[in-house]
Amino acid sequence: xxxxxxLKKDIDEICKELGLSDIEGLFNSIPGEVRLSGxxxxxxxxxxxxxxxxxxxxxxxxxxxxxxxxxGAGIYDHFIPSAVGALSNRSEFVTAYTPYQAEMSQGLxxxxxxxxxxxxxxxxxxxxxxxxxDGASATFEAVKTAAHITGRKKVIMSSLAHPxxxxxxxxxxxxxxxxxxxxxxxxxxxxxxxxxxxLQDAAAIVIAQxxxxxxxxxxxxxxxxxxxxxxxxxVITYPISLGILEPPGNLGADIVVGEGQCLGLEPxxxxxxxxxxxxxxxxxxxxxxxxxxxxxxxxxxxxxxxxLQAREQHIRRAKALSNICSNQAWCALNAxxxxxxxxxxxxxxxxxxxxxxxxxxxxxxxxxxxxxxxxKKGFFNEFVLSLDxxxxxxxxxxxxxxxxIVLGLPLKIKGFELSWLVSVTETKSKSVLDLVxxxxxEIIKHVK
Amino acid sequence: MSNxxxxxxxxxxxxxxxxxxxxxxxxxxxxxxSKFLRSEKxxxxxxxxxxxxxxxxxxxxxxxxxxxxxxxxxxxSCTMKYNPKMNEKAAANPKFTKMHPYSGESNAQGILKIxxxxxxxxxxxxxxxxxxxxxxxGAHGEFTGLLIIxxxxxxRNDNKRNKIIIPTSAHGTNPASAALLGMQVIExxxxxxxxxxxxxxxxxxxDTVSAVMITNPxxxxxxxxxxxxxxAMAHNQGALLYYDGANLNPMLGRIRPGDMGFDVMHFNxxxxxxxxHGGGGPGSxxxxxxxxxxxxxxxxxxIKKENEFSLxxxxxxxxxxxxxxxxxxxxxxxxxxxxxxxxxxxLKDVGAVSVLNANYLLQKxxxxxxxxxxxxxxxxxxxxxxxxxxxxxIRALDIAKRMIDYGIHPPTIYFPTxxxxxxxxxxxxxxxxxxxxxxxxxMQKIADEIETDPDKLKKAPHTTPVGRLDExxxxxxxxxxx
Numbered sequence: 001x002x003x004x005x006x007l008k009k010d011i012d013e014i015c016k017e018l019g020l021s022d023i024e025g026l027f028n029s030i031p032g033e034v035r036l037s038g039x040x041x042x043x044x045x046x047x048x049x050x051x052x053x054x055x056x057x058x059x060x061x062x063x064x065x066x067x068x069x070x071x072g073a074g075i076y077d078h079f080i081p082s083a084v085g086a087l088s089n090r091s092e093f094v095t096a097y098t099p100y101q102a103e104m105s106q107g108l109x110x111x112x113x114x115x116x117x118x119x120x121x122x123x124x125x126x127x128x129x130x131x132x133x134d135g136a137s138a139t140f141e142a143v144k145t146a147a148h149i150t151g152r153k154k155v156i157m158s159s160l161a162h163p164x165x166x167x168x169x170x171x172x173x174x175x176x177x178x179x180x181x182x183x184x185x186x187x188x189x190x191x192x193x194x195x196x197x198x199l200q201d202a203a204a205i206v207i208a209q210x211x212x213x214x215x216x217x218x219x220x221x222x223x224x225x226x227x228x229x230x231x232x233x234x235v236i237t238y239p240i241s242l243g244i245l246e247p248p249g250n251l252g253a254d255i256v257v258g259e260g261q262c263l264g265l266e267p268x269x270x271x272x273x274x275x276x277x278x279x280x281x282x283x284x285x286x287x288x289x290x291x292x293x294x295x296x297x298x299x300x301x302x303x304x305x306x307x308l309q310a311r312e313q314h315i316r317r318a319k320a321l322s323n324i325c326s327n328q329a330w331c332a333l334n335a336x337x338x339x340x341x342x343x344x345x346x347x348x349x350x351x352x353x354x355x356x357x358x359x360x361x362x363x364x365x366x367x368x369x370x371x372x373x374x375x376k377k378g379f380f381n382e383f384v385l386s387l388d389x390x391x392x393x394x395x396x397x398x399x400x401x402x403x404x405i406v407l408g409l410p411l412k413i414k415g416f417e418l419s420w421l422v423s424v425t426e427t428k429s430k431s432v433l434d435l436v437x438x439x440x441x442e443i444i445k446h447v448k
Numbered sequence: 449m450s451n452x453x454x455x456x457x458x459x460x461x462x463x464x465x466x467x468x469x470x471x472x473x474x475x476x477x478x479x480x481x482s483k484f485l486r487s488e489k490x491x492x493x494x495x496x497x498x499x500x501x502x503x504x505x506x507x508x509x510x511x512x513x514x515x516x517x518x519x520x521x522x523x524x525s526c527t528m529k530y531n532p533k534m535n536e537k538a539a540a541n542p543k544f545t546k547m548h549p550y551s552g553e554s555n556a557q558g559i560l561k562i563x564x565x566x567x568x569x570x571x572x573x574x575x576x577x578x579x580x581x582x583x584x585x586g587a588h589g590e591f592t593g594l595l596i597i598x599x600x601x602x603x604r605n606d607n608k609r610n611k612i613i614i615p616t617s618a619h620g621t622n623p624a625s626a627a628l629l630g631m632q633v634i635e636x637x638x639x640x641x642x643x644x645x646x647x648x649x650x651x652x653x654x655d656t657v658s659a660v661m662i663t664n665p666x667x668x669x670x671x672x673x674x675x676x677x678x679x680a681m682a683h684n685q686g687a688l689l690y691y692d693g694a695n696l697n698p699m700l701g702r703i704r705p706g707d708m709g710f711d712v713m714h715f716n717x718x719x720x721x722x723x724x725h726g727g728g729g730p731g732s733x734x735x736x737x738x739x740x741x742x743x744x745x746x747x748x749x750x751i752k753k754e755n756e757f758s759l760x761x762x763x764x765x766x767x768x769x770x771x772x773x774x775x776x777x778x779x780x781x782x783x784x785x786x787x788x789x790x791x792x793x794x795l796k797d798v799g800a801v802s803v804l805n806a807n808y809l810l811q812k813x814x815x816x817x818x819x820x821x822x823x824x825x826x827x828x829x830x831x832x833x834x835x836x837x838x839x840x841x842i843r844a845l846d847i848a849k850r851m852i853d854y855g856i857h858p859p860t861i862y863f864p865t866x867x868x869x870x871x872x873x874x875x876x877x878x879x880x881x882x883x884x885x886x887x888x889x890x891m892q893k894i895a896d897e898i899e900t901d902p903d904k905l906k907k908a909p910h911t912t913p914v915g916r917l918d919e920x921x922x923x924x925x926x927x928x929x930x
Contacts, residue, residue, distance in 0.1 A: 002789075002790050002794035002795075002797045002798050002801075002877070003529070003530045003532060003722075003877075003878050004797055004798070004801050004877050004878065005878065005879075005880040005883075006801060006880060006881060010880070010881045011801070011804065013881075014804055014808045014881065015804070017808070017811070018804075018807055018808065018811065018825075023800045023801075023804055024800070026800065026803045026804060026807065026825070027702055027703075027800075027803070029671070029673070029825075030671055030673070030702075030703060031673055031676060033676060034675065034676065034703055034707055034708045035702060035703060036575075036701070036702055036703060036704055036707065039701075039792050040572055040573060040701055040792040040795065041572050041792075042569060042572060042573075042787065042791055042792045042795070043788060043791065044791055045788070045789060045790055045791025045792075045793065045794050046788055046789060046791075047789075048534050048789070051534070051785065051788055051789055052534065052537070052538070054788070055538050055541070055785065058558045058561055058562060059541055059543040059544065059558050060543070060558065061557035061558035061561060062543045062544070062547060062555065062556055062557065062558035062559060063551075063554070063555040063556075064542070064543055064546055064547060064555075067555070069548060069551075071548040071550050071551070073550060074772060074773075075548055075549055075550075075773070077546075077548070081462075081499075083499055083502060083503055086503070087502075087503060087506040087507065087510075088506075089536075089540075090506075090507070090510045091515055091517040092510045092511070092513040092514070092515045092517065092518060093510055093513060093515070093726070093727055094515065094517075094531065094536070094724045094726060094727075095515030095516040095517045095518075095531050095724050095725065096513045096514060096515040096516075096725060096726070096727045096728075097515075097521065097523060097526060097528060097725045097727070097728070097857070098725070098727070098728035098729075099727065099728065101514075101848070101849075101852060101857065101858055102914075102917050103849070103852060103909045103912040103913075103914055103915065103916065103917065104512075104514045104852045104857070104909070104912055105512070105513060105514065106450070106451075106509075106512040106912075106913050106914060107451075107508075107509035107510055107511065107512030107513040108509075108512075108513050108727045108728070110450075110451060110453070110509055110512075111506070111509055111727075113453075113928075113929070113930070114453060114454050114455070114930075116928055116929050117453075117455065117929040117930045118494060120929040121492060121493045121494055121929075122492060122494070124490070126929075127928050127929060128928070128929065130728075131729075133584035133585060133588060133729075133730070133771060134584065134771050134772055134773075135772065136769070136771050136772035137584065137588070137770070137771050162772065164769055164772040164773070165772060167768050167769040168768070168769050168770060168771060168772065170768055171595065171746070171767055171768030171769055171770060172770075174595065174598075174599075174767065174768070175595070175598050175629055175630060176629075176630055177630075216480060216481075216484050218484075220483075242492070243492070244477075244485060244486060245484055245485060245486065246483075246484060246485060246486050246487070246490060247486070247490065250490055259772075266545035266546065267545070267546060267547060267548045267549070268544065268545045268547070268777050268778055269544065269547040269548070269549050269551075269556065269559050269773070269774065269777045270548075270549030270772065270773025270774055270777065271773070271774070271775065271776050271777025271778050271779075271780070272545075272730075272777075272778060273584075273730075273771075273772070273773070273776075281926075284926060284928070290728065291928055292928070293922040293923070293925065293926060293927055293928050294922065294925065294927040294928075295917050295918050295919065295921045295922035295925060295927075296917070296918055296921065297914045297915035297916060297917050297918065298915050298916065298918075299915060301450060301913075301914045301915070302450040302914075303450065303913075303914040303917045304917075305917050305919055305922050307919065307922040307923055307926075307928075308923060308926075312620075313587070313620035313621050313623075313624035314620040314863070315620070316620075316624070317620045317623040317624060317633075318623035318624060318626065318627040318633040319627070320620070320624040320627070322624065322628065323587045323590065323591055323621050323624035323625040323627070323628050324585075324587055325585060325586065325587045325620075325621050326585045326586075326587070326718075326728055326729035326730070326731045327728050327729045328729045328730045329726050329727035329728035329729045329730075330724075330726030330727055330729065330730060331726075331729075331730060333726075333727065336454070337502065337506055339494060340454050340495075340497050340502045340505070340506075341462060341496075341497070341499060341502050342462075342465075342494075342496070343459065343461065343462070343494055343495055343496025343497065344491060344492040344493070344494045344495070344496065345461060345465065345496055346461075346462065346465050346496060347492060347494070348486075348492070349465055349466045349467055349468060350466060352466075352468045352472075352473055352476055353466045353468065355476045355479070355480075356468065356472065356475075356476045359476065359479050377479050377480070378479070378480060378481065379479075379480075380480075406551070406552075409550050426466055
């Protein structure tokens with residue numbers, strides 16, 4: 001089943017018209033030395049019914065049933081209203097190409113314009129692009145953009161940004177003359193010690209809000225130090241937190257990036273990502289990726305087009321700001337629908353509920369002998385939970401697993417080796433939290 | 449006629465919203481320094497729109513979108529083939545979609561198995577030794593591949609290679625990716641057959657060249673038989689060969705980049721492997737490498753030990769990550785399902801019919817427009833030039849815009865840049881003969897209109913919600929948010 005709608009007679013007729021004795025004749029001019037002599041070693045094809053059954057078998061190797069999970073760290077389990085998928089899975093949206101032919105793609109272009117607007121309003125920034133691949137690559141692009149704007153070759157990055165984002169930035173600049181240095185952390189926050197000195201010749205400081213440990217940073221203070229030294233402030237945002245936190249745009253951010261999966265997209269094993277990129281208007285010509293703008297036609301009707309394309313690879317080639325071709329259009333669509341349904345109040349209430357749940361759980365877990373919440377205040381919906389160093393962490397993990405509880409992400413960063421990063425969203429009811437506190441209390445008693 | 453923006457709707461709160469009481473809100477906020485919280489005056493300026501209005505808003509916008517599910521989409525270089533719905537069903541299964549990337553290997557054996565097997569399928573299909581599914585798009589794969597090539601040279605203490613040779617016909621992402629690495633881009637000319645000019649290439653190759661990036665079939669839709677010479681010349685000078693996998697569709701089951709001498713390549717799952725384009729993304733750009741380069745691949749990759757799948761996280765030589773987490777999982781699942789539905793024989797049929805359809809279309813359309821390559825048959829796509837209609841004041845752009853009025857999507861225009869008034873057609877294998885015939889009839893009608901009523905083209909499109917949009921005005925206005 002290859003979705004080829006031709007009958008055998010169609011193929012035969014076309015071959016005849018083309019003067020071929022059979023379809024293989026199409027490949028006659030290809031030199032034999034590059035032709036595959038045998039057959040590809042792939043599993044035998046399966047028809048739809050059998051294949052769906054096979055996929056079901058593979059699916060059952062995943063363990064999702066009855067698991068109570070508190071995993072976060074960049075990908076979050078927020079509630080997604082049913083209307084999001086019902087709308088975004090319309091096949092016009094799913095099967096369309098990039099809207100280069102603007103007149104026949106006004107639906108998509110308007111949605112991208114609305115997405116851009118949502119992002120500017122949420123982050124307090126002046127312009128947004130139509131999305132990048134994910135939060136990590138958006139961070140890489142932001143660093144590159146800041147270096148380009150300032151002409152400086154050094155960037156300071158908080159050591160409390162997501163370790164995978166740090167990895168992506170390091171990889172991206174591996175063979176570049178741009179150097180990445182890291183600002184230390186103390187008490188769960190980026191240290192401001194020596195920032196003043198380090199920022200003097202830096203293009204920017206990159207700071208995550210909330211940071212990897214769930215803590216809320218003082219981005220205004222850090223931004224002031226940066227600006228004093230002619231450096232830019234780049235903030236990596238967690239969009240749901242903006243339901244309640246002051247947006248980075250009001251605190252001096254020059255560029256805001258982040259992961260938009262939390263806005264109406266399923267976790268999908270880290271697959272449905274949405275790279276947010278927003279900036280001050282004065283930097284618009286430096287922004288990478290697609291941007292949609294409003295214009296008119298000859299009859300003065302409003303319309304939308306891909307714009308400022310002179311920044312991009314299909315126009316500038318080697319001189320382009322970045323090599324980006326595609327965006328995460330379908331994911332941005334989901335985010336736009338989600339935000340339309342939630343509105344300002346929905347976002348605020350979601351954020352408040354996340355916080356309320358997180359502090360409730362933290363409070364309950366902190367009371368358990370053998371566990372302690374490392375930083376009891378100043379977090380949004382994620383906190384560091386430490387196991388007493390007289391107890392065995394592996395054993396605790398194992399016993400929790402047996403109860404189908406994923407208490408959090410075991411941290412692998414220096415100083416936090418016996419800790420979990422516990423993430424709580426609005427999807428957990430009070431009764432589930434009470435159950436977890438009770439069960440974990442029992443389990444920890446048995447951990448040696 | 450334009451639709452209201454979502455921001456212009458009245459605010460009506462929706463029923464499912466959570467609502468904390470005032471005192472609860474106060475209690476929660478006490479946990480954080482108030483200077484970090486939104487003040488009253490920095491409330492979020494986003495309306496709450498009633499669900500019915502949101503649904504109508506986006507439903508009506510969907511009617512102003514044209515997808516493969518609407519009609520023929522012969523965009524050259526994009527491989528707009530049918531997106532099988534079984535793929536959608538598999539990718540939407542909650543046992544995949546609800547999984548958190550940090551669920552732990554023992555809980556994610558199903559997804560890990562799919563990632564592992566797709567890594568292997570793609571390696572087998574391409575003749576490469578190992579594959580990483582991490583990159584998020586073709587351009588992302590190119591960047592990753594070039595990073596690996598750099599790492600390879602440096603590992604051998606060969607630090608003088610700072611140039612990348614790219615044909616003038618290459619897709620813009622090729623030179624842009626090279627420039628991202630700070631490499632000097634050297635362009636090699638194509639001859640009048642659209643193939644790489646071997647004499648010119650020879651003159652450009654020396655031991656400061658890091659890599660040669662090739663698309664084969666080329667962006668002209670022609671298979672470059674010189675590839676065996678190109679690979680020998682490049683390797684002779686110690687340069688590596690990079691394959692842009694955008695044009696892999698016609699090759700399936702018959703020709704493999706690995707067998708042509710390529711060292712690194714990227715795949716476009718959203719082209720060759722039927723995953724949908726989503727209005728411009730997400731894409732997925734896995735990369736494949738030969739065995740000497742496997743150790744440089746980005747991590748994590750999925751490996752198999754006994755009967756368990758696990759994530760390989762550590763390596764001395766890996767270039768590192770190019771994105772967070774593992775890759776575009778929904779696209780990976782769709783591509784996996786596609787390959788398992790087709791098998792070796794199905795993929796071979798795809799390759800053959802993609803070329804058959806293109807040649808059928810070429811034979812008919814070259815009678816209407818001019819074909820720059822005489823009687824040369826094409827592979828899965830071909831280029832035509834509309835320059836003969838310049839005398840009527842008609843450009844390729846005008847032809848494209850008129851096609852919209854006939855309910856079909858135009859071909860790629862003005863690429864490759866070396867063909868004047870270029871139109872690149874790629875029907876793919878999923879268009880029926882009837883569909884192709886109707887396209888041919890439409891092109892003939894439009895060509896007739898050029899003689900009888902050129903204004904129909906110059907002022908096209910006429911049947912869309914808006915007429916031709918002023919792109920210059922858009923740049924001037926810079927109205928990028930409401």
